[in-house]
Structures are given as C-alpha cells and as structure tokens.
Amino acid sequence: MKEVTGTLVSSYFVCKREVWFMAHELIPDQDNAFLEVGRAIEENFYSRESKGFDVGNLKIDLVREENEATLIGEIKKSSRYEKSEVMQLAFYLLKFKEEGVISKGEILIPKERKKIPVSLTEELENELNEAIEDIERIIIQDRPPQMEKIKFCTNCAYREFCFS
Numbered sequence: 001m002k003e004v005t006g007t008l009v010s011s012y013f014v015c016k017r018e019v020w021f022m023a024h025e026l027i028p029d030q031d032n033a034f035l036e037v038g039r040a041i042e043e044n045f046y047s048r049e050s051k052g053f054d055v056g057n058l059k060i061d062l063v064r065e066e067n068e069a070t071l072i073g074e075i076k077k078s079s080r081y082e083k084s085e086v087m088q089l090a091f092y093l094l095k096f097k098e099e100g101v102i103s104k105g106e107i108l109i110p111k112e113r114k115k116i117p118v119s120l121t122e123e124l125e126n127e128l129n130e131a132i133e134d135i136e137r138i139i140i141q142d143r144p145p146q147m148e149k150i151k152f153c154t155n156c157a158y159r160e161f162c163f164s
C-alpha cells in the first residue's frame, strides 16, 4: 500500500477526493495559476533563506536547532489552507517524535508576514492518527470519493478531473 505522506495529510484536510487522485499519481494541470503562485513564492523566499531539506523520506522546508528542540518550518503561500497546513506539519512532528526527536513547528507565510506555531498536543496527535487511518482507507479504494463541490475547487489543479 502507498505510504501516507505529509502531502496526502495536507490534501485530506482540503479534499478527500484529491487525496485519492494524488495517491494514484494522477498528474494535475501544471499550468494551474495556483501552482504558479506557489512556485513563485518558494523561489523568492528561498533566494533569501536556506533551501529545503530531505529528512528520511520527509521533505521539509526549514530545519534548525532552537532551545534544545528541532524547529521545523514550512513555508506556505497563504493562510487560506491553515487547517491542512497545521496537520501536515503535525504529521512531520509525529514522524520526528517516532524517531525520538523533540521538535516543534512553525508555519511561515511570507506574503502575510505571519508565523503560526504548531505543537503536537495529544488532541492534535489523536486527530492526526484518525486522519491517517482514513487516508489509508481512501487510497485502497478502486474509485475516488464522490465529488462534492467545495470552496477549494476554484483553485484546484485537479479541476479538470472533476468538472469536465
């Protein structure tokens, strides 16, 4: 079975149908304006900050030691997807915890000059574990979950799969 990743966790809190598309490696529309904005922000931000890191099989934007803990930073384009961004970061914190590393997280939104601290509380960890179980259930299905129009469809790179 395909391994649950931070990206799948992030998508889960936006759209469960998108989780299935991603897990089945359907390629989204690369000209989608939303993807373009994301790339541009990453390029501009990275020109001033350090590049991303691969930690095991996790792709993390920023990692540094701070007050005897590992600080994991994720760079995002807006706070529109805050819940999904928090849960993606919580997933990384959980993976670090499983390796015995004490870590805390921070979501950085350069465009909004915003920092959102994230700690892996018991409540967050429980919510995350439930989501991981549900993702595993979704991705072994033969078909994606039923389409439901939501506010995120407008900018979704998978629009063509759902609206044609």
Ligand code: SF4
Binding pocket: 014, 015, 016, 017, 018, 021, 147, 148, 149, 150, 152, 153, 154, 156, 157, 158, 159, 161, 162
């Ligand atoms: S277009 Fe809407 S329903 Fe389809 S994958 Fe994207 S967010 Fe989900």
